[in-house]
Amino acid sequence: MAKKEYAFYPGCSSQKGASASNYLVSVESMCQSLDIKMTQIPDWNCCGASVSYAEAGELPRHVMNARNFALSEQNLPERDIVATCAACWLGARESKERLEHSSVLMTDTNTALKEAGLNLKVIPEVRHMVEVLIEDLGYEELASHVKKPLEGMKIAGYVGCQTNRPFGILGESFENPMYLDKLIETVGAEATKYDQKVTCCGGALAFSEPEKAQAQIKDIIESAYDSGAEMLVTPCPLCQANTEVYQGQINKKYGTKFNMPVLYYSQLMVLAYGGSAKDAGLNGQVIRARTLEEFASK
Amino acid sequence: MAEMKTAAYICKGCELGSRLDVASLVKIATKEGKMAIVREHDFLCSADGVALIRNDIDNEGVTHAAICACSRRAKTEAFNFPTVAMSRGNLREGVIWIRPDTDEARETTQEMADDYVRMACAEVKAMKVPEGNQNTGTTKTLLVVGGGMSGMTAAIESAKAGYKVVLIEKTGALGGMAAKLWKRIPNREPFKAPMDNGVADLVSQIEADANIKVYLNAVIAKTSGSPGRFAVDIAVESGPVVTEDIGAIIQASGFTPYDMAKLPNLGGGQANVVDQLGLEALARAANGGPIKRADGKEVKSVVFVQCAGQRDATKEHLEYCSGHCCATSVKQAMYFKDANPDVDTVVLYTDLRMPGNNEDFYRAAQNKGVIFSKGEVSNVAASGDGCTVKFKDLILNEETSAEADLVVLATGMVPTTGPDLDALSEANRAAESGGAEAKEQVVQMMSKSVLNLDYRQGPDVPQFKHGFNDSHFICFPYETRRTAIYAAGPVRRPMDIAQATEDATGAAMKAIQAMENAGLGKAAHPRSGDLSFPSVRLEGCTQCKRCTVECPFGAIDEDEKRFPLFNESRCRRCGTCMGACPVRVISFENYSVNTVGAQIKAVDIPDEFSEKPRVLVLACENDAYPALDMAGMNRNAYDPYVRIIPVRCLGSVNTIWITDALNSGYDGVMLMGCKHGDQYQCHFVKGSELGRYRMSKVYDTLKGMGLEEDRLMDLEVAITDVDTLPQKINDYAARIVEMGMSPFKGL
């Protein structure tokens, strides 16, 4: 299969030492196995995420994304932009859609970009890593690289919100998307069925309204446990962080005994492709994934 | 007619041959059925099998054929021999398909088949070939009553189909309510703006059509006769009465808006409150410019009150939804917005009902800035130069109010159906013995008549719910209980112009069919094409009038000697008269007290020690019998002790069948008929209701015979009860076993 090349937009959380650094590690390793070439957009900036809406207003948010588009077009022409973070993907796609829809916004955006010495004519396609995997490669191709299937593992695919709504993955339903379950099955594990697959983890409100967010997180983890899952897997850094790092606080508040590892799909794939625990970024887990660590050492 | 020659045909196809002892069936047809010819065939509905029967008819002189194969509802094209009397023994859907193919079931299954052969032979011998009603008219002119959208459409559609039309209109111009509209709700893409009302176009089509004769300022003075030969007296204002020969009638007499004076709480009667028709008048006066009130002030704010005096749970006003008013208010709000986008237009509704593409229209109004608020209006009062509308905001759950220059009340549709026949007959009774006042009331009621039918049953079509013209709400929307008279448009049920147009087209088609059928002496729906018709043995008649009263279609008048006088072409062949007749003098050639009675008698009743009960099932041929057939197609098994006879309607069931059956040792009788009442599904509207009423009297007889009430079971069956019906049969059979065998066996 010919080498696939993309303009990579890792996003703030996927940088070294940041909250999703293990995501980045595993994505790099996974792409190597799949012969995908990811070139970072030079000097890319933050997408603004959803929660900046109040302080940022409308145009500044689009301008931030437009800067990335312009840099990508200028340095990596004709390549699709690929984001690994759900919020980056959503923010960038939203800006693309809005700018392409409104000539007023587009004109204003270019006026602002000019201040940074940039100009935007064509907005590249903005895609999520998962789209690249299932649309450009396909489940069959993904399965063909499996060397060590994750047999016997029961995993709840936690899709959450922003890779699912409002854009979603082509052909999937908003209420019960199946792509994550299929990825879990592709690497040889069992995807459990539970009813909180697309429930919101609280997103940024985990900071500002922790009690509300944690109540939602509790429902998600509880439901995953009830389905017999031993771990959660997600495509989104904020989902990952929220469902993992607050389990301790939830246990204190609700008297639960949650201790469920939360991983990225890319980490599972690296392990199934024969990678080491380090390649998969397992050292980045706050709740250690011991089953997977043992699996990797075998 | 030539001498009767009988034949029975026993099919061995569809596994009948392997599941059943055909030799036994042949023997029964020969010995017990006494059929002159008995033949078996491997595949009776094949060309070869059909040729066999055909040959017997043509060359052997067979006049009566009992075809023992599949259900009478199957293979009707193959077994189509209109020149002979024919019965069908239902061995497939009625026997082998509803019985398991097991050794232990074999005996009872064979007994079922044996009985169905006995019954088919007995039935056919009691039948005659229907000859068709000779007493019929062949007029092919259609009368359309009402020159509004529905009436004009019906006239144009009929004329296009090549029929002559007489169109009468009460007022001086065609167009009806639609002509009063400034614009209409859109009926085509993109459904975003009000459109021209379309009246002028229809009027010019009518004026240009030589097949349509229009009477303006005209009403019907009298309608006499029957389908195919109505004589209609048309009274034209300040002119002579003209009589037209008519084949069928479409009543499109429309509606009037509910009188808003009855809604003083909502401002009815106040200066700055109008109904929807009132707003149309203001819009027409404005002619596209800013809309002004009656006092000349330009309207800057308007509130529409939906469901004004409609969907009224207190029953003081209209209980129903008129269907069009939400879309009409949306349209009228656009009148304001299109003339001046700054006019505040608020629609207060509890449920906005915008069926079909009206949803796009609704969206378009929202886009134009019309405000829709979910609120229940309690009061509209004059205040300052306008009105204050008090309402409860149903989303915010609070009492609040809005100010408006003008308030529009969405009042409902009141059908123009003529007097209620029940109320009229009561008034008539009062007038017979009463004084001038009662007589005046009758005159008053009669003045509202639309058709002035010269029928014993009253001057107009019977009304159904809320005073609308009757129709079979599921299957036959335009039908009324007066054959060849069809209702179309808002007189039938509340509807908008688009629906009325469709309605009128459908009614025109039905009216044309009815005229054509009447000319051939055939029945209209649901026994469409049936040539049989009721005949009465007058020498036995006791003049009890039950038939004339009960006929759901007003087909039976009384002659000068007070005997029943059948207007065959008004008859729908349901047999309700036959079921009603206490002395059993009414019959059809192919359906009579005897054809069913003979089948009941033909069944072999095992003695009381056999532990084999027999249950007679009289099943309505419209719903219950097809449901039973479909149960067979799905191989839903049921009890082998039932013997099923299809009847035209529960209304045709004569109580003699039940008492005879119980007397001769049946252990139970089950009646299967359609739902009756407000949500009726009876194809003859009142048949199942009348039948059931009659059966309620049978319980007294049961007591007299010393039998349990449960020996007679009345079951409501819909055509969809395919999966539940077998269980109900089994439950009843179990109840019979519980009660024990009938004490009348072998008497």
Place this chain on the structure above:
Amino acid sequence: MSDMNQQMTAKYKNNFLKEIEEQAEMGDWVKMCMQCGVCSGSCPTNFHPGWDHPPQEIFMLIRAGKRDEVLNSQSMWMCTSCYNCYVRCPRKIPITHIMHGIAEYAYRIGRAPKNQPTLHLSQTFWNNCTKNGRVNEVQLTQTLYFKDGIADGIKKAMAMQAAALGLVKAGRLNPMEALGGGHKCKDIKGIHAMLAKAKELEAKRKGRTA
């Protein structure tokens, strides 16, 4: 700030719907709501206490012209940007954006609720990420947990300590970032100039002058 409020009140008089249509992001969709309530039933935070008005009511309040009740409402600030309402709305109204848009507008004209934690988060996040072009997670966390004065901040910080320590141990929170290190864009100057321009253009387009 209150000047801006007066300015807008004067501009739109009593037409709050028009004000929202022109001033709030995607506000021109408000009139298209058909009051089915699917949004309210789909909102994850609607099931927790603290909501005064679910989206359906916000829409109705706007039409009813209840300006103060809407602008002062906590409701919009409860949005987690999960987009459930957005995808389920039978009218395809971008409810999530409208909620953000109304909140943003309320804040912009000084009418947002006082001490709104999500507003504070929004301010903090945007200032943090635009300062260097990328997010500095340690500074972000610090700012957030010490926002309400020392005492409350410490309490919350204590509660978060275990979580934060977990992240540090897992190499996913780098304490060095707090000291002014951390990731940065190269062209910070260009970014700042670009954002200043964008802000100016937006204010102009919406007819808001400071």
